[in-house]
Amino acid sequence: MKRGHPSKRPRPLTALAADPEGRILELPGFQAVGMAGPEVFIPLTTSDTIVLPYGGELMMLPGRRPVVLDLESGARRILTENPFEPGQPLFAVSAFNSPGYVHAAVSAFVEDTDARILPLFSYDAVGWQDGAFRTPILRVDREPRQDLRRMPRERVVAGVARMRRRMPDNRLRKHLERCALEYGCPAGKNFFLGRYEAPLPTSRVCNARCLGCISLQSGGEIRSSQERIDFTPTAEEIAEVALTHIRRVPNAVVSFGQGCEGEPLLAADVIGPAIRLIRRQTDRGTINLNSNASRPDLLAALLEAGLDSLRVSLNSVRPDVYSTYFRPHGYRFQDVVASIDLALSRGRFVSINYLNCPGVTDAPEEVDALTAFIRIHPIDMIQWRNLNYDPLRYYRAMAAAAPLGPPVGMSRLLGRLQTAFPRLIHGYFNPPKEKWHR
Numbered sequence: 001m002k003r004g005h006p007s008k009r010p011r012p013l014t015a016l017a018a019d020p021e022g023r024i025l026e027l028p029g030f031q032a033v034g035m036a037g038p039e040v041f042i043p044l045t046t047s048d049t050i051v052l053p054y055g056g057e058l059m060m061l062p063g064r065r066p067v068v069l070d071l072e073s074g075a076r077r078i079l080t081e082n083p084f085e086p087g088q089p090l091f092a093v094s095a096f097n098s099p100g101y102v103h104a105a106v107s108a109f110v111e112d113t114d115a116r117i118l119p120l121f122s123y124d125a126v127g128w129q130d131g132a133f134r135t136p137i138l139r140v141d142r143e144p145r146q147d148l149r150r151m152p153r154e155r156v157v158a159g160v161a162r163m164r165r166r167m168p169d170n171r172l173r174k175h176l177e178r179c180a181l182e183y184g185c186p187a188g189k190n191f192f193l194g195r196y197e198a199p200l201p202t203s204r205v206c207n208a209r210c211l212g213c214i215s216l217q218s219g220g221e222i223r224s225s226q227e228r229i230d231f232t233p234t235a236e237e238i239a240e241v242a243l244t245h246i247r248r249v250p251n252a253v254v255s256f257g258q259g260c261e262g263e264p265l266l267a268a269d270v271i272g273p274a275i276r277l278i279r280r281q282t283d284r285g286t287i288n289l290n291s292n293a294s295r296p297d298l299l300a301a302l303l304e305a306g307l308d309s310l311r312v313s314l315n316s317v318r319p320d321v322y323s324t325y326f327r328p329h330g331y332r333f334q335d336v337v338a339s340i341d342l343a344l345s346r347g348r349f350v351s352i353n354y355l356n357c358p359g360v361t362d363a364p365e366e367v368d369a370l371t372a373f374i375r376i377h378p379i380d381m382i383q384w385r386n387l388n389y390d391p392l393r394y395y396r397a398m399a400a401a402a403p404l405g406p407p408v409g410m411s412r413l414l415g416r417l418q419t420a421f422p423r424l425i426h427g428y429f430n431p432p433k434e435k436w437h438r
């Protein structure tokens with residue numbers, strides 16, 4: 001691949017594709033294209049992309065053919081075989097970007113008729129220019145909380161040994177070992193490294209069936225990324241892990257509601273006492289709940305016990321779009337809103353964990369609904385999380401649920417929110433109370 005110096009004039013990114021062995025190929029004469037919504041294709045240039053940040057991974061998409069722009073004819077094309085090596089099949093390529101970045105376009109591809117659904121990752125657009133992979137993403141959080149360069153395995157392993165000696169019988173500590181060493185969970189690693197935020201997975205069950213649930217997939221078409229916790233830790237086990245973290249980490253955060261569990265509100269009977277045990281010992285640290293916020297009645301008990309902050313997962317603030325993704329069982333979108341209002345009324349810090357996908361999140365109908373929502377329910381923060389789900393399957397499901405007009409663009413959406421709500425924090429990670437800027 002050729003090297004050269006960048007100039008300021010926006011230049012087209014060269015398209016990429018993969019051969020059947022998964023080798024990434026540069027396709028000179030063809031421009032990389034991103035998908036900013038259903039059938040919304042945008043040619044990528046150096047001005048709307050950045051160099052792929054450290055930790056990003058490239059993926060070959062089986063059963064998917066790249067959509068590119070032919071620079072000679074100006075026509076958009078679907079490449080099923082290599083124009084430079086006739087007969088060699090080509091497959092689409094995408095980038096799975098690091099935390100802290102919002103994707104503005106996903107990889108542009110068409111599916112083969114027999115294509116299986118893609119596993120649970122985000123599939124961001126990517127191209128090549130000036131000797132580097134470039135991708136259309138926007139940075140929203142600069143904190144190195146999950147920067148892999150700061151989490152060397154040998155230090156994680158040493159931390160595991162230290163905690164094993166310190167709390168040999170604690171089953172939650174043991175569960176987190178698997179999270180850190182086998183699943184590579186950054187939150188699990190941070191507990192053993194004594195950094196930022198520690199996870200407190202507790203719940204074995206959930207009352208939602210999210211299309212992209214990473215801890216339980218029942219349909220069999222997609223594999224879940226990790227197994228759901230198969231026991232309920234005691235309040236004492238939870239408090240021991242939490243206090244160990246809070247006592248040794250400045251501005252520590254401890255969080256219920258992790259990828260390896262169900263809905264923590266459904267374990268309120270053990271989480272409430274755990275919070276009381278922690279607060280009996282210290283008022284340091286931030287006790288946070290990542291939740292689908294489905295049960296305001298159970299949340300009330302946790303707020304009473306001393307919960308500091310709430311993060312509510314939403315793919316949309318439009319009930320039909322929400323229900324199509326979360327597939328709630330025994331609750332409604334209005335219950336989620338009631339939980340948000342309850343936490344705000346108690347002066348807690350409330351974030352939404354906004355599962356975003358260009359074309360759905362920045363559909364004008366969603367933008368209007370979100371703006372109206374924040375006016376009525378003045379949340380403190382939006383945590384922008386790129387949706388880890390097959391984008392074409394997601395578009396089809398969401399388009400069936402509600403109108404998806406021409407997207408306004410993720411960058412424009414962020415700009416509009418910053419203008420309309422100057423105090424609203426945009427980021428990726430649960431901030432400690434020391435950084436709530438209230």
Ligand code: SF4
Pocket residue numbers: 206207208209210212213214215216261262263292
């Ligand atoms: S709320 Fe969480 S645990 Fe429940 S189905 Fe959705 S992703 Fe899975």
